Amino acid sequence: MTGERRPTRHIVVMGVSGAGKTTVARGISELTGLRFAEADEFHTEAHVAQMRAGIPLNDTDRWPWLRALATWMTARHAEGVSTILACSALRRAYRDVLREGPPEVEFLHLDGSAELIRERLGRRVGHYMPASLFDSQQATLEHLDPDESGVVLQVAASPDDLVAAAVDRLGLPLREPVAGDQSGMASR
Incomplete structure (x- = not known):
């Protein structure tokens, strides 16, 4: 049938800095073929x-950024492309702006102890977000409300285990292996 749009999925991997959002979102993208974007960019x-x-940014700084992310997801939806976005999305109000984009947005909250995440931040190199902003992010974080579509995973698991659990719990289909693909993705 011409003109019929194939269904899309739009997932935001959320949490404080250092929770592993980018690593997990990229892993899910590799396994499923969802188009990846890093909100920091x-x-x-x-x-x-x-x-x-x-x-730290204030809400006046964040609103245009969040609207740009929603617009990006909406444009991909219009193309029939599913997406996975690594974005802090710490407050319900921020997630509400993201939900103004495509018809449905799901969230994957990477949550964990402050001690573990601080330790990870201390080892991270090459990221502009200093560990000193962690406390402000922790204070800002509002966990998913029962009416928000999403899954919560504990970051104490390995990145590979988090990716596998996310794919399973979100019911995401694995991408079709590409002929000649030697990356081992089909074996995960």
Whole structure:
């Protein structure tokens, strides 16, 4: 049938900095073929500099960024492309803006102890978000409400286990192996 749009899925991997959002979202993308995006790449240079200086963003800074993310998901939906987005999405209000994009957005909350995540942040190199902003993120975090479509996974598991659990719990189909693909993705 012409003109019929194939159904899409739009998943936001959420949580505080250091929870493993990007690693898990990329892993899910590799297994499923969902189009990956890193929300950090949508920040303006001024906002990156502000965070690099240890100054948290305020809501006035965040609203245009969140709307840009919702617009990106909506555009992919219009193309018939499913997405997976690594984005903190710490507050219900932020998630509400993301839900203004495609018809349905699901969340995968990577949650865990503050001690474990602080330890991970201490080992992380090459990221503009300093560990000093962790406490402000923890204070901002609002867990998923019962009416929000989503899954919560504990970050104490390995990244591979988190990816496998996410694919299973979200009911995501694995991508078709590409002929000649030697990456081992089909064996995961």
